[in-house]
Amino acid sequence: MNTKNTALSFQAGETVVYPGHGLGVITGIEGQEVAGFKLELLVLSLDAGKVTVRIPLAKAKSSGLRKLSEPAIVNQALAILSGKARAKRGMWNRRAADYQERISTGQLTAVAEVLRDLNRGPQQEEASYSERQIFEGALDFTVKEIAAVRQITETEARKLIEQGLADAPRSSKLAGSEAAA
Incomplete structure (x- = not known):
């Protein structure tokens, strides 16, 4: 061994x-x-x-x-946040299990994908309780790792993440399906 x-x-x-x-x-x-x-x-x-x-x-x-992730991985994760969310279809429990599985890998880019896909922008309050819980857990993990890698405060890391999420394109189809949900 x-x-x-x-x-x-x-x-x-x-x-x-x-x-x-x-x-x-x-x-x-x-x-x-x-x-x-x-x-x-x-x-x-x-x-x-x-x-x-x-x-x-x-x-x-x-x-x-x-x-900890390399700085290049942090940059990649931040880029993922500003990408277009992948609209998931199907039962919430299956999507939630997929999100939890990606978070449990502990890979920063996988967790960033979860954040991006669950991001509802300013309408985050409209998300279900379990969606908010998963989002907050992924956000907390991402904030802590980015802060540690970049040697910045968690507040500064959160601002970087929020900026990335704010820059993400919001499709009208996705916004419409969220309004219907």
């Missing part, structure tokens, strides 16, 4: 993305014995230190744990 290489790719103090949980800071790497097996664990502090998670080094990659 390649445990040492995995350990070297993550360092204490590094900000990482843990899909489904958001951004966290690696506070250390510790050894622990579980059921007679000695494990090396990455210790992550999530949600500004409110939650601590331990991930076995051997499972770090398969869990989706990754380093």
